[in-house]
Amino acid sequence: MNILVCISVVPDTTTKITFTDNNSQFNREGVQFIINPYDELALTRALEITEKSGGEVTVIHVGGVENEPSIRKALAIGAHKAIRINKNPNDAQEAASEIANYAKDKGYDMILTGRESIDYNSGQVCGLLGAMLSLPSINVVMGLDVVDGQAVLTRDIDGGRETISCGLPLVASAQKDLVEPRIPNMRGIMAARTKPLEVLEPTGESNFSAHQSYDLPEPKSAVKMISPDNAGELIRLLREEAKII
């Protein structure tokens, strides 16, 4: 079983988001970058599956050299090798097009992504890869097993949950609850230094979109405080002032 895990590198979840150049650029100054949390889940589950059935886990990242520390971390967690496509993608379509070009003749049994990248929140790469490679794509899975060469996946649907049985190869995106993410240990960190990290030049499509500018949400007007002794007043205000109940 050979599995490709797609990794995006994102600002740490506690980052205060600001912009520069007249709100046209994300301000990277002082920001700590991490592996997208959902991708760590995908990676951990991929490792568990290959530990049981044999095979290798490759991680792939489409991005600049500045993201190599996160790729090394993925190797320290246990991935066998890594690919970096040397391009800063403008959107999910550019990233997916690079990954699809790389993966198309490699015969992976599974390609895993995160449910969404917590910076651009597009949640598209899984479906894009599925369509580009003519493979089934199953989104937002919190359960993934391989039984007799068939994948068994559970995923959320609107107002419930379903279990899917699907043949390999496939593309799936990881959601929390899939596994507890693994923390790299000393041995993993040492081993990561000598694991292969191959850098390839981009070959995919571009020019799907252009980011024009960013806005921050409107600042909230001051909070209206209500005395706890008269808590029912909240309900009255929600009806008469806010007019939402």
Added chain:
Amino acid sequence: MSVLVYIEINKGEVKKASLEAAVYGAKLAQQLGVNCNAIAIAEQAPSGLENCGISKVYHIQDTNAFDPMRHASAVEAAATTSGASTIIISNSYAGKSIAPRVAVRMQAGISSGVVALPVSVNPIVVKKGVFSGKAFAHVELTKSINVLALTPNSIEIESIPGEAAVESISPELSASPSYAITDTQVQSGSIPLTEAELVVSAGRGMKGPENWGMIEELATVLKAATACSKPVSDMEWRPHSEHVGQTGITIKPNLYIAIGISGAIQHLAGVSSSKVIAVINKDPEAPFFKAADYGIVGDAFEVVPKLIEAAKNLS
């Protein structure tokens, strides 16, 4: 040129998120001066799409369970038949799983998490949520065909004249190989969180799962859905499907009542786009108050019963 809206149907009824997509599509079509049509893949043609500004409803009679590949090929067929240049899909779980596949099939561009009508249509520039609710981006789409995946609760449903004349089509559909849904669990009775307009949510301040009775009761009297913070679902006090935030689900209800939740940045990421936020916390320094419209500093165990009482007295 025209606009096409993908319609999801649940037990014969058009889902609320799809009505929003229809209204969005109709308004965009007005901006562009073209028609707006819809595609529904279901056993029966949907009713309830009249007065959503839809000219024609393409109906594909299909009794198969939802399969992203199958539905994406159906949308492509309807888009080609109707000459659609913009395709509107709700960013629901089903919508998310087909929108990117439709984009690839149509060699189109795509933007998901769209929260407002385009500010300009030539070229099309959309506003979408980024950084988990912490910011918005204005994105210009450069392809001649584009897919927009619309965040639920981003547009008011309103009445727009439209005949919604049903036209049956039966294109050849693709299907995922050896793909089967082997089990479906539906949360019965309760309101699905992603569609809820009102949400009552509680955190670790509730001390234990045995105290959730009052949270559920407040939700019931307000006809709200229930949600929770991450530690609450991690400790299995509440089901994981209720966890909101950066690593849980993102919601955008009209009202979010947060009870005994501190308001950590990762929690706010999932709820900060709510129209009105009311916070009940015994700690006046709780960060959540900074994001709130209404606040009560008090003990949830005393405040919540008073809220239930007051809500029951509303008529």
